[in-house]
Amino acid sequence: LLRRQGGEGFRANRMIAVCQYNSMPDEDMVLMRHYLRKHNIQVKFFLNEIVRPVLSQSKYKNLLPLFVARNILLVSPEAKAKEMLRVLKGVPQVNLLGACSDDTILSKQGVENFAKLPSLETTQGQVVGALALSSSQTSSLLQHGSAHLTALLEQHIRRLQDGETGSAA
Structure with missing residues (x-):
C-alpha cells in the first residue's frame, strides 16, 4: 500500500523535490508545511526502504542516489520551484538535494536556475x-x-x- 502511494505521488505531480531532513521542532515543521501548502506544495514522508524499490522500477531511477539519509519529498501538481525555494530558505534543517520537474531531473543548482526563469x-x-x-x-x-x-x-x-x-x- 505504501509503495503504491509512493508511486502515485511521483506520477500525479509535476514537481517532486527531494530534501534532506534534519530533526526540527514540531512547530517549525507545522509552519513550513503551512507556508508550502499555501503554494499547493505538499510535504511527504516516505521511508527509503519504500521509495527505493518504487524508484528503481520507474523513470525516476536517477534520483536513487539522493535517498541515503532521512528525506522528505515536496510534491506539487504545478512547477512551483521559486515559491518552494523561498520557503526552504527560512528552514535550515531542510536541505534541497534535487528535484524532478516536468520529467526533467534537476540538481539543486538546476532547481535554482529553473526558479529564475x-x-x-x-x-x-x-x-x-x-x-x-x-x-x-x-x-x-x-x-x-x-x-x-x-x-x-x-x-x-x-x-x-x-x-x-x-x-x-
Missing part, C-alpha cells in the same frame, strides 16, 4: 510582442516603399505637365 505566460507575451513588432515593421517598410513610389510618380507627372505647359506657351 520567467513564467510561461510572460514568455508567451514576449514572443507575441516580438512577432507583432516584426510584422508591423514589415508592414511599415512595405507601405513606405509604395508611398515613396507614389510620391516619385506624382513628381514625375508634375514635371511632365509643367514641360507640356512650358512648351505650349
Whole structure:
C-alpha cells in the first residue's frame, strides 16, 4: 500500500523535490508545511526502504542516489520551484538535494536556475510582442516603399505637365 502511494505521488505531480531532513521542532515543521501548502506544495514522508524499490522500477531511477539519509519529498501538481525555494530558505534543517520537474531531473543548482526563469505566460507575451513588432515593421517598410513610389510618380507627372505647359506657351 505504501509503495503504491509512493508511486502515485511521483506520477500525479509535476514537481517532486527531494530534501534532506534534519530533526526540527514540531512547530517549525507545522509552519513550513503551512507556508508550502499555501503554494499547493505538499510535504511527504516516505521511508527509503519504500521509495527505493518504487524508484528503481520507474523513470525516476536517477534520483536513487539522493535517498541515503532521512528525506522528505515536496510534491506539487504545478512547477512551483521559486515559491518552494523561498520557503526552504527560512528552514535550515531542510536541505534541497534535487528535484524532478516536468520529467526533467534537476540538481539543486538546476532547481535554482529553473526558479529564475520567467513564467510561461510572460514568455508567451514576449514572443507575441516580438512577432507583432516584426510584422508591423514589415508592414511599415512595405507601405513606405509604395508611398515613396507614389510620391516619385506624382513628381514625375508634375514635371511632365509643367514641360507640356512650358512648351505650349
